[in-house]
Every structure is written in C-alpha cells, then in structure tokens.
Amino acid sequence: MLRFALAGNPNSGKTTLFNSLTGSTAHVGNWPGVTVDKKEGVYKKCAEPIAIVDLPGIYSLSPYTQEEVIARNYILDEKPDCVINIIDATNLERNLYLTTQILEIDVPVILALNMMDAVEKRGDKIDASELEKRLGIPVVKISALKSTGLDKLMERAYETCKKPRVGKTVIEDSALKHLIGDVKIALEGQGVLNPTFHAVKLAELDELEVLMHKDTVNMVEAFKKTHKDEIFGDDFEALVADARYKYITKYFSPALKRKNEEKFTVTPSDKADKILTHKIWGIPIFLVVLFAIFHLTFSENLFFLGGLLPEGWVSFEGTAFEGVFGVEGINSPGVMLMGVMEVITTALSEVVSGWLSTSPEWVSGLICDGVLGGIFAILGFLPQILVLFLFFSILEDSGYMARIAFILDRALRKFGLSGRAFLPMIMGFGCSVPAMINTRTLADEKEKLATVRVIPFFSCGAKLPILTAVAGAIVMHFGVGNVDVITYGMYIVGIITALVAVILMRETTLKGDTPPFIMELPAYHAPQFKNLIMLLWDKAKHFIQKAFTIILASTIVIWVISHFDFGWNYLTDDKMQESILGGLGRLIQPLFTPLGFGSQLKAVGWVFAVAAISGLIAKENVVSTLGTLAACLISGAIIDVEADGGVGAVAIMIRETGITLPALLAFIAFNMTTIPCFAAVAAAKGEMPNKSAFKWTILFWIVTSYIVSSAVYLIGTAWWTAFIYVAVAVLVGAMIKLYNKKRSNKEKN
Amino acid sequence: MKKTLDKFSIGESGVVVAVDGERKIKRRLYDMGITSGAEIYLRKKAPLGDPIEVTVRSYELSLRNSEAACITLEVKTNA
Numbered sequence A: 001m002l003r004f005a006l007a008g009n010p011n012s013g014k015t016t017l018f019n020s021l022t023g024s025t026a027h028v029g030n031w032p033g034v035t036v037d038k039k040e041g042v043y044k045k046c047a048e049p050i051a052i053v054d055l056p057g058i059y060s061l062s063p064y065t066q067e068e069v070i071a072r073n074y075i076l077d078e079k080p081d082c083v084i085n086i087i088d089a090t091n092l093e094r095n096l097y098l099t100t101q102i103l104e105i106d107v108p109v110i111l112a113l114n115m116m117d118a119v120e121k122r123g124d125k126i127d128a129s130e131l132e133k134r135l136g137i138p139v140v141k142i143s144a145l146k147s148t149g150l151d152k153l154m155e156r157a158y159e160t161c162k163k164p165r166v167g168k169t170v171i172e173d174s175a176l177k178h179l180i181g182d183v184k185i186a187l188e189g190q191g192v193l194n195p196t197f198h199a200v201k202l203a204e205l206d207e208l209e210v211l212m213h214k215d216t217v218n219m220v221e222a223f224k225k226t227h228k229d230e231i232f233g234d235d236f237e238a239l240v241a242d243a244r245y246k247y248i249t250k251y252f253s254p255a256l257k258r259k260n261e262e263k264f265t266v267t268p269s270d271k272a273d274k275i276l277t278h279k280i281w282g283i284p285i286f287l288v289v290l291f292a293i294f295h296l297t298f299s300e301n302l303f304f305l306g307g308l309l310p311e312g313w314v315s316f317e318g319t320a321f322e323g324v325f326g327v328e329g330i331n332s333p334g335v336m337l338m339g340v341m342e343v344i345t346t347a348l349s350e351v352v353s354g355w356l357s358t359s360p361e362w363v364s365g366l367i368c369d370g371v372l373g374g375i376f377a378i379l380g381f382l383p384q385i386l387v388l389f390l391f392f393s394i395l396e397d398s399g400y401m402a403r404i405a406f407i408l409d410r411a412l413r414k415f416g417l418s419g420r421a422f423l424p425m426i427m428g429f430g431c432s433v434p435a436m437i438n439t440r441t442l443a444d445e446k447e448k449l450a451t452v453r454v455i456p457f458f459s460c461g462a463k464l465p466i467l468t469a470v471a472g473a474i475v476m477h478f479g480v481g482n483v484d485v486i487t488y489g490m491y492i493v494g495i496i497t498a499l500v501a502v503i504l505m506r507e508t509t510l511k512g513d514t515p516p517f518i519m520e521l522p523a524y525h526a527p528q529f530k531n532l533i534m535l536l537w538d539k540a541k542h543f544i545q546k547a548f549t550i551i552l553a554s555t556i557v558i559w560v561i562s563h564f565d566f567g568w569n570y571l572t573d574d575k576m577q578e579s580i581l582g583g584l585g586r587l588i589q590p591l592f593t594p595l596g597f598g599s600q601l602k603a604v605g606w607v608f609a610v611a612a613i614s615g616l617i618a619k620e621n622v623v624s625t626l627g628t629l630a631a632c633l634i635s636g637a638i639i640d641v642e643a644d645g646g647v648g649a650v651a652i653m654i655r656e657t658g659i660t661l662p663a664l665l666a667f668i669a670f671n672m673t674t675i676p677c678f679a680a681v682a683a684a685k686g687e688m689p690n691k692s693a694f695k696w697t698i699l700f701w702i703v704t705s706y707i708v709s710s711a712v713y714l715i716g717t718a719w720w721t722a723f724i725y726v727a728v729a730v731l732v733g734a735m736i737k738l739y740n741k742k743r744s745n746k747e748k749n
Numbered sequence B: 001m002k003k004t005l006d007k008f009s010i011g012e013s014g015v016v017v018a019v020d021g022e023r024k025i026k027r028r029l030y031d032m033g034i035t036s037g038a039e040i041y042l043r044k045k046a047p048l049g050d051p052i053e054v055t056v057r058s059y060e061l062s063l064r065n066s067e068a069a070c071i072t073l074e075v076k077t078n079a
Helices: A014-025 A066-077 A089-102 A116-121 A128-135 A150-161 A177-189 A195-203 A207-212 A214-226 A236-255 A268-276 A282-298 A302-308 A333-358 A361-379 A382-398 A400-413 A419-427 A432-441 A445-457 A461-478 A483-507 A529-563 A573-578 A580-595 A603-614 A620-633 A647-657 A661-673 A678-687 A691-717 A721-748 B023-031
Strands: A002-008 A027-030 A037-043 A050-054 A082-088 A109-114 A139-141 B002-004 B013-019 B039-045 B052-056 B059-063 B071-075
Touching: A002 A014, A002 A066, A002 A089, A002 A150, A014 A037, A014 A050, A014 A082, A014 A150, A014 A529, A082 A089, A082 A150, A089 A109, A089 A116, A089 A236, A109 A128, A109 A150, A128 A139, A128 A236, A139 A150, A177 A195, A177 A214, A195 A207, A195 A214, A195 A236, A207 A214, A236 B023, A268 A282, A268 A400, A282 A302, A282 A333, A282 A382, A282 A400, A333 A361, A333 A382, A361 A529, A382 A400, A382 A419, A382 A432, A382 A529, A400 A419, A419 A432, A419 A445, A432 A445, A432 A529, A432 A678, A445 A483, A445 A661, A445 A678, A445 A691, A461 A483, A461 A620, A461 A647, A461 A661, A483 A661, A483 A691, A483 A721, A529 A580, A529 A678, A573 A580, A573 A603, A573 A620, A580 A603, A580 A661, A580 A691, A603 A620, A603 A647, A603 A661, A620 A647, A661 A691, A678 A691, A691 A721, B013 B023
Parallel strands: A002 A050, A002 A082, A082 A109, A109 A139
Antiparallel strands: A027 A037, A037 A050, B002 B071, B013 B039, B013 B071, B039 B052, B052 B059
C-alpha cells in the first residue's frame, strides 16, 4: 500500500485534514518508545488505497524536541511515498519555513494551502501557481474545515508520488552555498541517501548529524575557521535559518496579495484575547472557567438551583431512573451520565445474578461482585472522565489552553515547571486518569514525569468520600473540629506534598532547566465537534480496554482473597476477617505502625490496613470496605454506608480499635498520597518513557505516602516532633543545594 | 536605538538585529521566525508581568523575559 505522510506546523489544521481523509479508518497508537500519538488511517478514494500517517505538529526539523526528531526520522528512514505538507495560508512565512526543510529531502512533496476560506474572507489572495513555480512542487488550495479541495489534493498527491524527486535547498544566496555543495559531494561519494538534507544539517552542525557523519564534520569545522560572516560570526545555524527566511520573504511572500496592508490589524480573536488575558481580569476569569468545568462535571446541585426546588424533590421518582436528574438539586451533565451508567450497570447485574441464582454461592459472588462489581466500579467513572476530558479538549482546541499557560507560567516557574503543567495538576482534583493523559501537552520529558507523579496528590473526586467519612467520624467520636476544616486541611496537605515533591525531583533525579516557553499563541476559534467526538471515542476505547484487562484481573484477585480462607473455603461477606485478605492484613499491619494505624490498634485494627489496600482498586472501596467490616464486627448491626457516607462505620471502627485522632488523619493522608487506583496506575504507566521510570514512580508513591502520613501521625501525637521534621527537611535541602553546587562547579571546570 | 526585547514596553516595535543565548533557545527562536530583519511588535505582558506576547511574521508568539533578553532589536520610532 502507498504511504503518505502528513507534515505541518501545530495549529495548521493537520488533525482536521487527517480526520477528513481517513474518517473511521483512523487509529491511534504510540510512536515506538515514546508517548507521542501516532495516528494512521486509510484514504480510499484514489485508484489504490493509501495509508495516511499523521506526523506530529512541528515548526522545524531541528533535533530539539521529540516531535521534531520523530517527524524527521520518519521521513528520512521510513521513506513515505509522498509528504503532504499542510500549511496555514493565513500564516505563510512561518509555515513555509518547515517546507524549505522538507524540500531538502529526496521525497515527493505536495503543498496543501489550508484555511484558504479564512484568507479569502480577509480579502487577501494567494497566487498558487506562482508558489508552485517557485517551490517546484504541486500546490493545492484546500479548506480542511469545509472539506473543500481534498479530492484534488489527493489526486495530485497520487500523481506526485509516482515521480521521484531530488532534494533541493533554498540556501543559495548564502555564503554557505559552497560549503553545502562540497559537503553534499562528499556525502554522495559515501553513498549517503538524502545528501542535500544531510549537507545542510551538517553545515548547521546539527547534533544528530554530527554523530552520524563524524568524518565529514571536519570539513565543516575547517570551513568554519576560514570563513566568518560579518553579521553572524561562525553561527552557521543562524546563517541557515536567516537564509531560509530571506528566501521566503523574497520569493514566496509576494504570492500573497494583501487587501489590507496594515500589519497589526485587530481581529475578533484579538478582542477576545484582550479580555481573557487581561492584566487584572485574566486570572479571575480563568478561575471562573475552571470552577464552571468542575461544577458541570461533578456538581449535584447545578447552578445552585436546589433551593428553588420543593423539599424532598427526587427526579423520576418511582422509576428505574429515580434520582438520575437530581435529588433536591439538578445534577450536572457529568453526574447525570454517571447516574444513567449506574442504572444500566445495575440492570445488567440483576440480569446476570438472575441467571446465576441456581449456581453455587461463590460462583455468583465471583461473577457478580468480583467481575461485574469491579468492572462496573471502574466504568462508573467513565462518564465523568469523558465529560472532564471533553471540557479540557474544548479549552485546548479553542486556543484558550495556551493562554492559561501564558497567564500562569510565572507562578509555576518557581517549582521548575512551565505554565502548561498547571492544568493537568488541577484536573487531578477531578480524576487522575484524564489528568495524566493530559500531560502529553508537556514538551519536556522530565517535566512530564514529575507532573504525572504528583497528580495523585491533588485529591481526586473518589478520595473525597474517605475524607468526609473519616472527618465526619472524627467530629462524631472525638467531638473536635469541623468536617469542612479537616477536609480542607487535608487537601492543603496534598497540594503541599505535590509542590515539595516537584521541587525535590526537579532538584535531584529529574534535574533540568525549566523548559523554554517560546510558544505560539494560536488564534481563538470554535472547537470542532467532529474532532472532539473522535478524540473522546479514542479515550473511551483506551479506558475500556484497560478496564477489561489489568483492572479486571486485579479486582478478581482482590475479590478471591477476600472471600476465601487459606484452606480455600468460601466465606460470605461478613466473614471477611477470616479470609486470606484478612490474614494478609494482619501480616502487613505492623507496616502501618509508624503511621498510627498498625499494631498499636486493638484486635480488629487490621481493618484499616485492609481498607487502604482495597483502595488500590478504586478509592471508593476504602469506605465501603470499612462499612463491610464494621457490619461483621457488630453482628446484626445494619450499616448503610450509602445513607451516612460511611461516617457511622468509621465511628464504630474508632470505638473498636481505639485508633487515635492523629492516626485517623494519617490514614487520610496515606490514602491521598499513596499509589492511586489501578485505573490511574495504568494511565501513569502509559505516560512513562520506560519500565524503570514506572517502577520508580510506584516506589516514589509508597515512600511519599509513608513520609507524609508518619509525619502527620507523629506531629499530631507529639507536637515537638515537628522540630525534628523541620530540622531534617532543612538539612536535606541544604545537602541537595550543596551537592548541586559542587556538581555544577565540577561541570564548569 | 538598539535594545533587547525584554526592555520594550507594550505597543513598541522593532526590527531584529541579533539573537544570542544558549544554542537550544536560539534555535527555537530562529525556527519561530525570529531572524534578522523580522519585525516584532510587543502586544502585551501576562498578568504577572512575564511572559510577554509579541506579533512576529503576522502571528502571535509568547516568550519569557529571560528569552526575550536574547533578542536585540533596532527600535522603530512610531512616527
């Protein structure tokens, strides 16, 4: 099958073109070894089917970003039959800069002038035949958005791919011309493919090329000594970039006939930008937008209209959909969809348990509670994850995301992160899974890794029940504090943990300069429904695949060990303490002693250990496990976790185990900062560059949760231990500073 | 008059004379169209004063003050 590669700048409409060309045949994978999306699909309207590969959006073929290296290596090594270079016609000069580099490779190229509708709307004209003559490749005007010109583009691309093309460079007026010519001849002599491209890159002393052609580098170095440009000195990289832009402004820019010669006109996008990045209002507006997103995803009292409804109002009362629309308040779309999902999964469970009513109890238990219960618990998150993802995709697509990064960059730089890292972290308050996937927008690998690792510390929606149940029980049993204050305080502990962890990582294991912030701010535009839906569909597919593999396997294991004893006898729910899990709980209980909920507790103290472990499947399990176990302890007592959010169950546990107040706070802190749920672990694994990074991440979570919750417990128990922690922290900080200083001095010498 | 981009005030524009700094940052600036002769117009500064937003080659680019300090321009007098 023929293979065409789609190359172009970010925001040039590449994704839209790709979606229009490939439709439902598109599928997303990863490029080997990295987590950059690799999209492939098939175009079927030509004489033969054509595979279309969407290269990452890039500005240049320089070797400084992962995306650039991927695109460059793909065109050079995989030798596609044709490169379709899509460019944003409203921004000709910078887009053509990449074109001048692609033209140096020996591959058929066709130029797609996208967004022609916007150009024409402005009243400007582009002379395509003039461009075609200058570039020596076909040029086709298209509008990916309106799907115009696409057939013609593919027709001409199909013709083009049949004729081999030899690379050509635009660096003709430059003093480097001779050098490039000589290097090219030398490379041809060595039988190197794409000699023009490699010759130009060698002249720039491109890092990758220097490694590839060690012998030929001498030629460049020798030339460098004898030749110095009066303006650029011996910075040939600058010379080449300059030559490209000079050529573009001299020969290509005249093809654009502007109606309005004024250079800095005010567009509607500029007007929107004026408000959204306003000096005073920019940040408040952002906070409102953020709040609105969370409100629309997680609120059970949409727009706070609950007060207007009659007391005790329940939507669809008496039907299967009871409460889906809301109870004493209108549900947000996210909660509504979750309700619908719950109705469906409950119905399915009932059907299945009906079928299994005659089979042995452990079979129906395994299938209904273990398999289905596990999958449905995870699928229950899906609607909210997707809704949250949809909103953040709209932010990204509309161009507002870039502005958020712009507004917040200054504040985040203190932690060694760029403005872009803020959103994934905030998304973590909703759900870690979409938050971790969103870290793909971070260009710097180390920044991304640090961000993924701290996302779970931004306590997600599923961890909230732990907070409210334990805090509620604390107030009830000890008669101190206030649920809101405790909850709020624990959120702050999570945020501080995240920030400290980021600083530590950026100073030690993930050291690196704050990534540069030289970033295009694309014009605002309405997001595209079709693109959004395709994106959501991909995410949903990925998530469901994971739910049915890694997550399913782990829920079955947990169910089995909580329902069988060591003699493989089946146990009912209320005998969980005799199960393998119970045994293991008692075994690992001492591990939690420094955290206050280990061996110091009375007989049934292992329940806290078990609850914490069951949280690995889904954090909701922590409270429900406590509820189940509380029911076993007080035989006959009916503990409805649903009714009071688990407060009563936790209160019973406090009474039975004699756990102290600081230990309860440590328990919350542990659950907030330890390994997140399986779904999040799987998402994190997907974003890791390699296996060892993933292993270190798991270890990092365990160690962090241990340190944080033991600190909470010890300081809570004996306040003066705070001084020890502060002293140790200062000492560690000073040691790291000293070490880094020594190291950088060594590097300088 | 020549000065670096970080010293510009909002509304000022100039023509790029030279780009210095670390190789990686320099390269990124070139790739984004900041080469000698390019005209840069300072549109705005972020609410916290940094980064800044400029118009170059008819599109909007954001960069930090530290990166803007690498760019020397000949100031255009708004006659």
